[in-house]
Amino acid sequence: MGVFQIFINPIKLLVSGVLDLIYPPLCLICEKRLAQNEEQVCLNCLDSFKLIGKPHEHFSVPGKISITSAWALFEFDTPFQSLIHHLKYSRRRKPVMTVLNHYRQQIIRQLPDVYDLVISIPLHVRKLRERGYNQVDDMSSWLAAQLGARSGNELVVRTKYTQTQTQLNAEERFENVAQAFSVKQESMITGKYVLLVDDVLTTGATANALATVLKTAGAARVDLVTLSTPQHGNP
Numbered sequence: 001m002g003v004f005q006i007f008i009n010p011i012k013l014l015v016s017g018v019l020d021l022i023y024p025p026l027c028l029i030c031e032k033r034l035a036q037n038e039e040q041v042c043l044n045c046l047d048s049f050k051l052i053g054k055p056h057e058h059f060s061v062p063g064k065i066s067i068t069s070a071w072a073l074f075e076f077d078t079p080f081q082s083l084i085h086h087l088k089y090s091r092r093r094k095p096v097m098t099v100l101n102h103y104r105q106q107i108i109r110q111l112p113d114v115y116d117l118v119i120s121i122p123l124h125v126r127k128l129r130e131r132g133y134n135q136v137d138d139m140s141s142w143l144a145a146q147l148g149a150r151s152g153n154e155l156v157v158r159t160k161y162t163q164t165q166t167q168l169n170a171e172e173r174f175e176n177v178a179q180a181f182s183v184k185q186e187s188m189i190t191g192k193y194v195l196l197v198d199d200v201l202t203t204g205a206t207a208n209a210l211a212t213v214l215k216t217a218g219a220a221r222v223d224l225v226t227l228s229t230p231q232h233g234n235p
């Protein structure tokens, strides 16, 4: 094993060095060449993202709201939309993590230190197969680690395949996601403080549908954190 390590590591280094010369790593957002200490997104672009810095208050969900507090972290400007687009549709998972790490202190300061479980809004198994990964899982494990909570992703399941909601109004979205989720082990949810994680908060219908199922299963409180929202400054 030792011999392989000695020989493989320099070769790996050489190959990645040569690749960097041929294809220098570029910033995902501005496409300028990254400096040695930069990863995925350049410092200039990182500093240009804007944290919203206060809880989200505009839910346009008909019926009962089961979410106690919600935060959409960043303003939905063009660079941030591009970041989310790459995360969802071109398998670029690392840049969002670079952004979260850059703003770690400000993000964690906003969130209460009360959670037992952090749960990604699950994808239906068919959607998961199409995309190959749940785009919020990395953020979800990151938050669990930062907040000293446990990941509860295995406790919920999306039972209904829902079409894209982009064209639907608030009422239709509510209908579309009603009964879309179920809890697998109620006893693990009872009395727990749960933080749900999603990428974009639009009407809140999807997260609220899951929150309702969790509250029915006995969760003490369900909150939501998302990367961004197009609703901010546009109620």
Ligand SMILES: [Zn+2]
Binding pocket: 027, 028, 029, 030, 031, 032, 041, 042, 043, 044, 045, 046
């Ligand atoms: Zn840049």
